[in-house]
Amino acid sequence: MLLACRKYFLYIIEHKLNVLVECWKEGLYLQGIIHDCSKFSPQEFFPYAKKFFYNEDKSADDELRWKYAWLHHQNKNKHHWEYWVVDPRTKQALPMPRKYLIEMVCDWRSFSRKWGRKVKSYNLNLGDKIILHPDTRIELEILLRDYKDTFETDT
Missing domain, CATH: 1.10.10 (Arc Repressor Mutant, subunit A)
Incomplete structure (x- = not known):
């Protein structure tokens, strides 16, 4: 699981950098910096790392934890259209x-x-x-x- 966490951490950093570049072009400097910071929270980080970067079998509980993490992410990040529904x-x-x-x-x-x-x-x-x-x-x-x-x- 440690390797999955490392890979996911690097994925987040790369994603945040790519979004920062795009936001910077639009003058959204602060939003580019704080984009997706909730992905570092324990509620999101571990379920995402396990879902996408852990190569072992996953349980139904793991899938449920990931669904809660996704819901948490949508409800904490105003750039997701789901936040406004x-x-x-x-x-x-x-x-x-x-x-x-x-x-x-x-x-x-x-x-x-x-x-x-x-x-x-x-x-x-x-x-x-x-x-x-x-x-x-x-x-x-x-x-x-x-x-x-x-x-x-x-x-």
């Missing part, structure tokens, strides 16, 4: 402040830095996958158009 059954959400919306897009763009390729636009198909306030959805679609050079277009 009031009622998932009725798809009601509060408007997401622009700085967190931009941070969310920076988070998405950071994965293209990690994997060396652009995010495919079909992965950004908003449809029913994510619940957003109508004003936030419009603003996100505008942001994605503005950042179209970061995302592949389907041809």
